[in-house]
């Protein structure tokens with residue numbers, strides 16, 4: 001480099017004659033043609049042709065069935081037509097004479113010849129000219145049971161806020177709502193539900209009439225049909241083959257379709273061919289609000305369940321958990337009708353076949369503690385207990401990920417990979433590395449992944465009768481012991497009480513932990529009176545000799561604000577001792593007020609923390625807080641004192657006596 005004297009610089013003039021000439025190898029034979037590489041050229045004349053080579057058409061899902069004796073085998077083409085007709089019927093307006101024209105495939109792919117189906121299921125005796133409107137002239141494209149890879153592409157191309165994280169998960173935003181909206185959940189009250197369901201004070205079933213449901217249904221269906229394309233998932237609930245439920249989910253977002261792909265049970269190609277008519281349908285028009293002028297509507301959000309029509313409509317919330325928990329509510333109705341108990345619980349099984357249930361409200365540790373490297377995971381959130389044992393309702397897990405750490409929860413950490421939906425997390429702009437500590441969007445950040453992403457998942461997700469029933473409470477007051485052994489009456493008392501401190505965010509509007517009582521550890525999802533479920537649980541626990549436990553995964557050494565949350569490592573040791581049977585034979589002492597049996601020693605856990613009284617620096621504050629919580633329990637239970645639990649009056653008396661005594 002040289003200076004030109006003006007303080008500027010230029011390259012040395014001798015080197016400015018450009019790049020040196022490439023010295024090609026001198027060959028003896030000048031006729032040899034020079035190639036870029038030695039590969040054989042592609043078999044395409046144009047770029048379009050080249051692109052068409054890239055994708056292999058999937059073979060028909062199963063070979064055409066061997067013809068029936070009377071020759072009524074269904075051809076692949078006929079089957080496709082029936083499937084589209086079924087979807088068109090699902091999307092049919094109730095006031096126009098036919099379902100919409102639906103066509104399979106992505107509208108972006110023009111080349112595909114559309115297979116059109118139009119449902120004539122309703123009123124086809126009407127003159128077709130009666131209700132002509134623009135909506136009758138347009139097509140709605142159906143993206144049917146897309147694969148995770150296809151849904152990733154859809155989300156990234158069309159949905160703002162969709163990104164691939166460094167571990168391969170799909171980061172999404174659920175919009176304004178980042179938790180469920182229980183005050184906007186309504187159930188149609190008709191002749192049947194009037195007598196079957198639990199209504200009134202304390203019930204999660206806020207009533208609406210059939211007519212209003214139809215108005216909201218029409219609003220959702222019109223919205224969905226106005227779109228260029230909708231996603232349709234046909235899937236199953238419940239791993240118990242005798243009690244499997246077929247669900248159809250119609251949604252506007254790839255995020256919702258992938259979420260349900262992960263959370264429901266995925267049908268095989270053969271099962272999908274035989275799917276037929278769904279037992280229940282969800283219309284998720286969450287991006288579109290309900291109409292505040294509609295009767296009963298108190299906000300722009302409405303989640304409506306109609307058991308008679310076997311339908312659910314979602315307006316005004318994109319939080320995907322509404323679909324998951326809406327279906328759970330359905331199961332809380334359908335299963336007890338078949339003498340099967342539905343449970344808001346996690347479930348796992350030891351190598352020796354011992355099954356444990358983990359009950360608890362949101363954020364108490366069902367997912368964290370049922371995901372245990374030394375045990376088989378049956379499921380993390382929703383189960384059924386029938387005469388044959390337990391079965392998971394779902395095909396995936398929905399883990400909280402706030403402050404998730406690789407060290408403390410390795411299996412959940414590793415499950416967050418390609419295919420997993422990561423809701424409302426914050427990531428580094430360039431590396432796309434997720435910062436699990438960041439609460440900028442919400443505290444209720446979540447990961448939804450298929451259950452087989454957990455290495456020791458038990459598939460099929462079923463198991464024998466439970467040996468241990470663990471009730472989890474996240475006690476923000478810090479006065480419940482880390483573990484207590486319960487007798488049957490105490491188990492029922494605490495099951496019906498359903499105490500915890502709600503951890504921020506999962507339900508709309510809750511920002512800090514507060515004491516909460518939620519019957520059956522899931523009052524937001526039950527449909528019948530809590531005593532119905534309690535009686536079934538008591539009967540099953542008695543019959544199969546299960547032991548009840550109360551585990552506080554919340555505060556120790558003081559209330560929220562002064563004490564600290566019990567170390568996850570200690571809770572895991574406690575759970576290990578329950579599973580192994582070691583805790584069953586420990587020495588116990590009884591606590592005051594709650595009368596709980598607590599162990600004096602437990603391997604791997606400092607003995608002084610086993611009795612909360614020892615961990616509080618201020619003994620008077622401890623006693624006051626204990627009495628305060630006891631009072632809250634007593635007050636909460638008042639509404640249940642007039643109910644009989646099961647057929648045995650003695651049990652009712654015992655349960656009423658099993659609460660705090662002071």
Ligand SMILES: Nc1ncnc2c1ncn2[C@@H]1O[C@H](COP(=O)(O)OP(=O)(O)OP(=O)(O)O)[C@@H](O)[C@H]1O
Pocket residue numbers: 360361362363364365366367368369380381398399400401402506553554565566567568569571
């Ligand atoms: N001692 C503890 N025991 C259990 N969980 C703990 C403990 N300390 C902290 N945690 C954290 O509490 C959270 C428990 O949430 P988890 O996902 O298990 O809730 P959940 O009961 O499955 O709720 P939901 O029904 O909403 O899914 C996790 O984020 C976990 O890391």
Ligand SMILES: O=C([O-])CC(=O)C(=O)O
Pocket residue numbers: 179180321322324325361362381398506
């Ligand atoms: O439903 C949700 O949003 C998350 C969940 O599991 C619960 O709250 O129990």
Ligand SMILES: [Ca+2]
Pocket residue numbers: 366367368380381398399400
């Ligand atoms: Ca969970």
Ligand SMILES: [Mn+2]
Pocket residue numbers: 344362381
């Ligand atoms: Mn849950």
